[in-house]
Amino acid sequence: MQTNTINLKDRVAVVTGGAQGIGLEVGRRLLESGARLVIWDINAAGVEQARGQLGEHEVHFERVDIADYASVQAAVASTLKAAGRIDILINNAAIVGPNAPLIDYPIGAWKQVMDVDLNGTFHCCRAVAPEMIRQNYGRIVNLASVAGKEGNPNAAAYSSAKAAVIAMTKSLGKELARHDIAVNCVTPAVARTPGAMEQAPEHIEYMLGKIPRGRFLELNEAAAMIAWLASEENSFTTAAVFDLSGGRATY
Numbered sequence: 001m002q003t004n005t006i007n008l009k010d011r012v013a014v015v016t017g018g019a020q021g022i023g024l025e026v027g028r029r030l031l032e033s034g035a036r037l038v039i040w041d042i043n044a045a046g047v048e049q050a051r052g053q054l055g056e057h058e059v060h061f062e063r064v065d066i067a068d069y070a071s072v073q074a075a076v077a078s079t080l081k082a083a084g085r086i087d088i089l090i091n092n093a094a095i096v097g098p099n100a101p102l103i104d105y106p107i108g109a110w111k112q113v114m115d116v117d118l119n120g121t122f123h124c125c126r127a128v129a130p131e132m133i134r135q136n137y138g139r140i141v142n143l144a145s146v147a148g149k150e151g152n153p154n155a156a157a158y159s160s161a162k163a164a165v166i167a168m169t170k171s172l173g174k175e176l177a178r179h180d181i182a183v184n185c186v187t188p189a190v191a192r193t194p195g196a197m198e199q200a201p202e203h204i205e206y207m208l209g210k211i212p213r214g215r216f217l218e219l220n221e222a223a224a225m226i227a228w229l230a231s232e233e234n235s236f237t238t239a240a241v242f243d244l245s246g247g248r249a250t251y
Helices: 021-032 044-053 069-083 107-135 146-150 156-179 201-209 219-229
Strands: 012-016 036-041 059-063 088-091 138-143 181-188 240-244
Touching: 012 021, 012 069, 012 107, 021 036, 021 044, 021 088, 021 219, 036 044, 036 069, 044 059, 059 069, 069 107, 088 107, 107 138, 107 156, 107 181, 138 156, 138 219, 146 156, 146 181, 146 240, 156 181, 156 240, 181 219, 219 240
Parallel strands: 012 036, 012 088, 036 059, 088 138, 138 181, 181 240
Antiparallel strands: none
């Protein structure tokens, strides 16, 4: 697939959960566009693997637990020390959680999904936004999900967390609009990511069957939209939701 040129020259971009899946592909696209890439990830083994895959590029890695605000604050300080600024924040890190009806959903699993998917995104936005306000520029892209729009059965925690990420995006986008900071989110359908593929086969089949395109979202397709949203060219749109569902979304 031929890709469009997006100018991110010398922009410093943080990608959470950037060691694999959509995050890693977004990182590649940002690097190709000239950005200086910083990957935040909790998975040490995944970080080493990503380091090998991106070996031809200079990438700064931070081991970060986004569910822990102190860990996020430390990562911001370390990133600023290494790169001087943060222009772009891609909130990609998330977990899916188990597939179970809400009445049977494990309480601990519910809290873990909320801690990572919702609270983690909040922590990163809260810690990075002040730096963007100081420099009067920034681009934040939150990864929500079509599940946050429509609600997937047997995935109440993930659906609820992603719905909250959509609402958070709308609130924060309005708050930061006068600082030339765009805050938008995307709502991917199922893609072949490690987390998605760990779900029950029948749940994957359900999600795939809801997509009019009739196939999985390709990682490079997600990266293309996210890279543009992270660019200076996206100068007006903020607090918005961009569909990546292959036609599934009904609004």
